Amino acid sequence: MKNRIRELRATQGWSQADLAERLDVSRQSVNAIETGRYDPSLPLAFAISRLFGLPVEAIFTPDQETA
């Protein structure tokens, strides 16, 4: 799954630690999600979506669209 979290975080001027703070997760989690090594659960994806004020599908896109 691809995501725009790094780009959205940069526009807010937040570090990975700042974003981790706001999501109440570890900095390693933010790093793993940003680099595509970990796909967040739905509750965390929705928390990210609420934080940036964007729908989930505007932040996360599947690698390949499935039918």
Add this chain to the structure above:
Amino acid sequence: MAASKHEKRVHTAYLREMAGAFLVYAVLLMASIRFGRPMDESLLRILVLLSPMIGFCLALWAIARHLGRVDEYLRRFLLESFALAAGLTAGLTFSYGFLETAGYPRLSMFSVWMVLCGATMLVCLVRSVHEKLQTR
């Protein structure tokens, strides 16, 4: 890199609970050596010699609570690491069983626990370094 409040809270709670478990273990271990070893063979002696396991169980409980507190990514990372370490330990101890048949010295069952601890630390270290290299 600065740790988030989440990491600090989780880490502090884990250290506090693990320190308590180790304290209980250490006290019971000293008591079992001091009082259990000289006792005559009996069920009571077995229970006294086994008593440090109360501290060990508290340590397991602390680890279980830690897994419940960490975020979902770290939980997955730790559980995968434990699984890999358990597999590595099984492979090493099973191999040594064959080596004992070949004449290697018989080892205490305590060594399995030490191998498991070492394997867990090794797996966590290797995976952490691997992840850091991947994100560069």
